[in-house]
Amino acid sequence: MNVSNDHVLELVNLKRKEGFKYLYDYFFPSLCRFSYRITKCLSESEDIVQELFVRLWKSDVKFPSERALVSYLYLSAKNASLNAIRNAEKAKKAEKAEMNELEKMDNGDISFQQIMIEEEVHRQVYSAIYELSPERRNIILLSMQGFTNSEIAKIKGISINTVKTLKLRSYRILRDSLRPIFYSLLF
Amino acid sequence: MLTTTNQIKPEMNEFEQGHIIAEIILAEKERPLTEKEQQQLTDWFAQDAQNYFLYEKLKYDENLTNSLKELGRFDTAKAFAEFEQRISKTRSIKISQVLLRVAAVLVLVVGTYYFFQFQLSPQNVEPTQELAIKPGASKAILKLADGTIVSLENKRTDITESDGTTISSDTNSVVYKPNTRRVSERKLQYNTIEIPRGGEYQLTLSDGTHVWLNSETTIKYPVVFAKNKREVFISGEAFFDVVHNEDAPFIVTTDKMKVNVLGTAFNIRAFGNEAKAATTLVRGKVNVTSTQTAQTFMIKPSEQFIIEEGNPSVRKVNVKKYTAWTEGRILFDDNSLDEIFTDMARWYNISVEYENEALKDLRFSVDVKRYDEITKITEIIELTKKVKFELNNETITILKYD
Numbered sequence: 001m002n003v004s005n006d007h008v009l010e011l012v013n014l015k016r017k018e019g020f021k022y023l024y025d026y027f028f029p030s031l032c033r034f035s036y037r038i039t040k041c042l043s044e045s046e047d048i049v050q051e052l053f054v055r056l057w058k059s060d061v062k063f064p065s066e067r068a069l070v071s072y073l074y075l076s077a078k079n080a081s082l083n084a085i086r087n088a089e090k091a092k093k094a095e096k097a098e099m100n101e102l103e104k105m106d107n108g109d110i111s112f113q114q115i116m117i118e119e120e121v122h123r124q125v126y127s128a129i130y131e132l133s134p135e136r137r138n139i140i141l142l143s144m145q146g147f148t149n150s151e152i153a154k155i156k157g158i159s160i161n162t163v164k165t166l167k168l169r170s171y172r173i174l175r176d177s178l179r180p181i182f183y184s185l186l187f
Numbered sequence: 188m189l190t191t192t193n194q195i196k197p198e199m200n201e202f203e204q205g206h207i208i209a210e211i212i213l214a215e216k217e218r219p220l221t222e223k224e225q226q227q228l229t230d231w232f233a234q235d236a237q238n239y240f241l242y243e244k245l246k247y248d249e250n251l252t253n254s255l256k257e258l259g260r261f262d263t264a265k266a267f268a269e270f271e272q273r274i275s276k277t278r279s280i281k282i283s284q285v286l287l288r289v290a291a292v293l294v295l296v297v298g299t300y301y302f303f304q305f306q307l308s309p310q311n312v313e314p315t316q317e318l319a320i321k322p323g324a325s326k327a328i329l330k331l332a333d334g335t336i337v338s339l340e341n342k343r344t345d346i347t348e349s350d351g352t353t354i355s356s357d358t359n360s361v362v363y364k365p366n367t368r369r370v371s372e373r374k375l376q377y378n379t380i381e382i383p384r385g386g387e388y389q390l391t392l393s394d395g396t397h398v399w400l401n402s403e404t405t406i407k408y409p410v411v412f413a414k415n416k417r418e419v420f421i422s423g424e425a426f427f428d429v430v431h432n433e434d435a436p437f438i439v440t441t442d443k444m445k446v447n448v449l450g451t452a453f454n455i456r457a458f459g460n461e462a463k464a465a466t467t468l469v470r471g472k473v474n475v476t477s478t479q480t481a482q483t484f485m486i487k488p489s490e491q492f493i494i495e496e497g498n499p500s501v502r503k504v505n506v507k508k509y510t511a512w513t514e515g516r517i518l519f520d521d522n523s524l525d526e527i528f529t530d531m532a533r534w535y536n537i538s539v540e541y542e543n544e545a546l547k548d549l550r551f552s553v554d555v556k557r558y559d560e561i562t563k564i565t566e567i568i569e570l571t572k573k574v575k576f577e578l579n580n581e582t583i584t585i586l587k588y589d
Binding site for chain 1: 200201202203206209212213235237238244257259263266271273274325357358516556
């Protein structure tokens with residue numbers, strides 16, 4: 001992130017709107033996916049997460065650390081998602097979804113913590129590249145999928161030099177939040 | 188954040204523990220794990236057979252790019268816009284039935300130290316260890332009616348004024364307990380808040396009016412208002428969100444102009460060390476009187492009353508430019524380098540030098556976050572290849588690009 005995590009935390013604690021904008025950019029997608037894995041309904045999960053942030057805005061809670069904020073968000077999402085499916089109608093819908101064996105198994109065998117860890121790992125990676133422009137983000141994603149520079153150049157219809165330059169620029173932008181795991185992927 | 192992974196403690200909940208494990212898994216992608224980290228992983232494997240499989244899955248995450256793409260599909264801007272709508276609705280419900288919140292008038296009041304004829308404290312305290320240029324933060328100095336000085340900075344305190352009014356201060360704002368009591372003008376007691384360079388703060392007055400205060404700004408206001416008017420004095424830059432009260436018009440006085448608030452949101456800018464002063468109206472109505480020429484103008488939303496070289500006039504403006512600072516942004520649209528860096532000097536608390544005077548008139552547009560490092564702005568401007576910057580402790584030197 002261009003702004004440090006500590007600063008986001010401060011802004012959230014101060015109930016500054018710009019702090020909550022960061023929360024949306026960096027947490028909304030992951031929290032929705034986390035909730036979705038419990039509710040099995042994306043629109044329901046999006047409502048749950050919206051409600052979560054509104055409640056947070058209205059509350060007095062302050063977070064002493066990024067960890068406290070992250071765990072609070074997932075915990076709130078878990079509770080709200082469970083409440084949602086306890087609703088009788090939701091249970092009926094879940095029964096109807098029996099055809100999707102995989103999903104049912106996924107929910108039955110896996111713990112909430114495991115779901116959270118997977119989403120959180122993806123969220124942190126996502127946050128790191130989020131700040132890039134869509135064009136650069138695309139190149140990084142292609143790179144991560146294993147395409148070479150010349151392959152990317154062909155796919156995007158740009159010169160290899162442009163691919164290299166965009167990667168370099170991304171590297172410079174991300175160097176603060178970018179973990180070295182990406183270095184090898186960028187070059 | 189990655190470098191120090193804390194110890195998992197028994198009292199931690201499943202997600203606090205999960206956060207630590209996630210960080211360890213990510214850390215391992217770039218460097219070998221420390222013994223402590225490895226131990227925490229092993230303990231975690233022992234808790235549930237599935238944990239090890241999850242670890243392996245994430246280590247060679249073949250699904251990563253797909254997951255990232257899915258995360259990218261969410262329209263967070265739209266979601267945030269809905270969030271803003273929902274919280275603004277709840278805010279209006281909270282408003283007292285008696286008082287209607289009036290739009291905020293951004294009154295840019297260019298302040299002058301001389302206007303106040305007193306010194307609150309020696310020039311703002313410099314943090315001695317930091318050498319690099321840092322963006323501003325919440326800092327302010329509060330002076331009570333009896334002269335007591337309280338430094339407000341990232342802490343919560345509760346203060347009681349001599350007349351019994353309670354003042355509570357949080358990390359970035361000071362709130363006067365709502366008070367419908369009114370006093371006669373003779374008995375008015377004033378408090379003052381001074382914001383140093385590199386500082387900002389917010390203030391809620393006893394009538395509920397909310398004020399955002401920018402760097403190098405001083406505001407003097409009554410603890411409890413008078414019966415027939417609510418008058419405050421400003422030097423610097425402040426944004427007012429005034430609570431409506433027909434019986435007691437809200438008046439903002441600066442050295443160069445007086446703003447009579449008929450109910451609104453406005454930005455005032457009047458720094459003593461600047462020749463220009465302006466009041467920009469966001470919504471509602473205000474009357475502005477120029478102190479020097481005694482002319483009064485009424486301005487409407489998106490209009491700005493501006494005094495240049497003693498001459499008052501009214502013009503239409505893009506209000507976002509003048510209120511961006513209250514929303515954590517720095518926004519310039521075809522402004523001169525001089526205009527841009529006068530503001531940057533205040534917010535980042537630095538001094539600015541130019542290789543030659545002609546550079547001051549070069550024009551640029553900038554849109555960045557206020558809490559970003561100053562290099563964000565200098566890098567954007569340098570891309571135009573018209574000027575380059577040299578940053579040195581607390582000074583920026585602006586040179587021709589070459």
